[in-house]
Amino acid sequence: MAALLITLTAPAAAQDKKPPYWASIASGEAMMRTGPGRNYPGIWLYKRRDLPIRIVKVYKNWRMFEDPDGARGWMLVSLLSDRRTAIVKPGDPRPIHADPSEASRVRYRAKQGVVGRIENCRNDWCHIAIGQREGYIRTSDIWGVSEGEVLD
Numbered sequence: 165m166a167a168l169l170i171t172l173t174a175p176a177a178a179q180d181k182k183p184p185y186w187a188s189i190a191s192g193e194a195m196m197r198t199g200p201g202r203n204y205p206g207i208w209l210y211k212r213r214d215l216p217i218r219i220v221k222v223y224k225n226w227r228m229f230e231d232p233d234g235a236r237g238w239m240l241v242s243l244l245s246d247r248r249t250a251i252v253k254p255g256d257p258r259p260i261h262a263d264p265s266e267a268s269r270v271r272y273r274a275k276q277g278v279v280g281r282i283e284n285c286r287n288d289w290c291h292i293a294i295g296q297r298e299g300y301i302r303t304s305d306i307w308g309v310s311e312g313e314v315l316d
Contacts, residue, residue, distance in 0.1 A: 196237035200226030216308030250308030264289035
């Protein structure tokens, strides 16, 4: 019974960081609200699991967040994940390299709006996994990582 309780409370405890910090949407459907409670009106229904978000405020088990378009609202912490993801910024398709270097081979290109899971970041490059493909992308080409952030 105690192990089950620990398992159930782990996702919420994982979201007890001091803002601002990065997270992602864990649920296939997650409602943005105008305030921190179910009694506040829903203003947007997200249907994109793994969408990166930036947590800007914490109130009990609710988080005020900013999405990639700059919209802000509140979401229940149980709908969020600590999994680090990023979305490719608008513009031309961005190169995904074999190694964290402009001189390395380009494995493929990712179009704007593509979401991938971030494995690690260092020296303005992130290792990103998009479906079954992986490689390195410049942090300036994605939203979901802070400038100069090191992630292991």
